Amino acid sequence: MRPWLTGLAVIAILAGAVPALAQDVVAAQQEDRVDDIVVTARRAGAPMWTVTRGDSTVILVGSISGVPRDFAWRPEALQTATARSQRVLYPTEGRASMSDLLRLMWRIRTITNLPEGTTTADYLPADLQARLEGLMVDEGDRWRTQSLVGLGFDLLEKAGRERRGSGAADVVRRAAREARLPGEPVGIIRGDEMVEGLISNPPAQYVPCIAVAIAAAEAGPDGAVERLEAWRSLRVADVLANPLDQALNLCWPSGDPDIAPALREQWRVATGTALDQPGVTMGVAPLRILAEPGGVLDQLEAEGADILGPDWKAEP
Numbered sequence: 470m471r472p473w474l475t476g477l478a479v480i481a482i483l484a485g486a487v488p489a490l491a492q493d494v495v496a497a498q499q500e501d502r503v504d505d506i507v508v509t510a511r512r513a514g515a516p517m518w519t520v521t522r523g524d525s526t527v528i529l530v531g532s533i534s535g536v537p538r539d540f541a542w543r544p545e546a547l548q549t550a551t552a553r554s555q556r557v558l559y560p561t562e563g564r565a566s567m568s569d570l571l572r573l574m575w576r577i578r579t580i581t582n583l584p585e586g587t588t589t590a591d592y593l594p595a596d597l598q599a600r601l602e603g604l605m606v607d608e609g610d611r612w613r614t615q616s617l618v619g620l621g622f623d624l625l626e627k628a629g630r631e632r633r634g635s636g637a638a639d640v641v642r643r644a645a646r647e648a649r650l651p652g653e654p655v656g657i658i659r660g661d662e663m664v665e666g667l668i669s670n671p672p673a674q675y676v677p678c679i680a681v682a683i684a685a686a687e688a689g690p691d692g693a694v695e696r697l698e699a700w701r702s703l704r705v706a707d708v709l710a711n712p713l714d715q716a717l718n719l720c721w722p723s724g725d726p727d728i729a730p731a732l733r734e735q736w737r738v739a740t741g742t743a744l745d746q747p748g749v750t751m752g753v754a755p756l757r758i759l760a761e762p763g764g765v766l767d768q769l770e771a772e773g774a775d776i777l778g779p780d781w782k783a784e785p
Contacts, residue, residue: 503526503749505553506526506528506550506554506749507519507528507550507777509546509549509550509553512543512546514542514543514546514703515530515532515542515637515700516530516531516700516703516705516708516756516760516778516779517531517778518759518777518778518779519776519778520740520744520769520774520775520776521774521775522744522774522775523747524748525743525746525748525750526748526749526750527740527743527744527749527750527751527752528749528752529740529752529754529759529765529766529778530547530637530751530752530753530754531637531700531705531754531755531756531759531760532560532636532637532753532754532755532756533637533696533697533700533708533714533756534630534631534636534717535630535631535636535693535697535717536631536636536637536697536700537631537697540697540701542700542701544637544640547637547640547641547644548640548641548643548644549644550751551640551641551644551645551648551650552644552645552647552648553749554650554748554749554751555650555746555748555750556650556651556743556746556748556750556751557642557650557651557652557653557750557751557752557753558652558653558740558743558750558752558754559641559642559652559653559654559655559753560638560654560753560754560755561654561655561657561658561731561732561735562654562656562657563657563658563659563660563722564657564658564659564660565659565660565663565664566660566661568661569659569661569663569664570660572661572664573664576667576668580616580667581615581616581619582614582615582616583614583615587672588613588614589601589612589614589615589620589679590613592672592676593676597676597683600683600687601679601683604624604627604683604686608623616672617672618667618675618720620679620682621675621678621679621682621716621720621721622720624679624682624683624685624686625685625686625713625716625717627685627686627689628682628685628686628688628689628690628692628693628712628713628716629689629690629691629692629693630693630713630717631693637753641751641753645751655736655738655739655752655754656732656735656739658722658728658731658732663722663725663728665727666721666722666725666728667721670725670726674726675720675721675724677719677724678716678719678721678724681715681716681719682720684712685712685713685715687712688712688713692711692712692713693713695707695711696708696711696713696714699711700756703779705756705760705779705780705781706760706781706782706783708756709757709760709761709783710783714757718757723755732755732758733758733765736752736754736758736759736765737765737768739752740752740769744774759781760781760782766781
């Protein structure tokens with residue numbers, strides 16, 4: 470009987486060990502899978518960070534606007550990594566209703582012009598006005614009474630801003646659609662909120678935008694190229710220090726005093742929620758919202774999250 474009892478005991482021990490062993494194998498496979506996704510994503514050459522907490526992983530891709538379609542940054546790797554994730558977080562969406570559009574059209578003169586009887590010289594310091602005069606010397610006089618929101622857009626065009634392109638958000642969105650991955654924007658900005666800001670904010674609100682937009686226009690297309698090269702080279706602090714990037718952050722709509730805090734809060738909440746879910750979440754967020762002082766990465770670091778990726782802090 471003793472050999473039989475011994476055999477039964479061994480079988481019982483092995484039977485009890487099988488579930489634990491299976492769990493270890495699954496965990497190891499999951500870890501290898503996550504590592505594989507992370508390594509693949511980083512081959513894209515775009516700034517990204519891997520944030521882990523327990524069995525949850527969030528890959529945060531720092532996107533910038535205005536990436537030309539012919540700009541080489543290996544988006545195929547990001548496409549592959551996206552297809553292997555479980556879910557995707559997209560940038561905030563703006564949604565306007567027909568009533569918002571009608572209100573915009575009704576107040577178009579208020580939105581496109583400075584208050585009657587005033588010019589840019591009534592709002593800008595003398596040194597900024599002088600620099601603006603130099604940039605607009607061939608533009609006639611219409612710009613003098615144009616709203617500072619519209620003037621900011623014109624200066625960004627002089628800075629070489631690309632309106633159309635194929636940035637990280639576009640790449641991830643297409644890859645997720647092909648892989649039929651679930652995804653959602655981190656938040657919604659309503660059209661009435663955007664229109665209200667354009668109508669009610671005083672012109673002085675946009676003077677910081679004009680200041681950095683003038684610097685970006687003075688740098689011209691070369692400054693825009695430097696921004697792209699810094700982004701591709703993972704020099705995050707250099708991207709944030711670029712005048713064009715600063716202008717895009719301070720000018721409408723990103724610089725709207727009501728919209729800007731909402732954008733940052735939406736990403737903070739969405740990232741925390743994703744870290745409560747098992748598996749891998751791919752998130753494409755504006756680089757500045759992630760890497761600015763006090764931004765999402767700083768907040769995650771303060772909460773003790775494990776963050777791997779390029780250095781995002783400027784040298785003291």
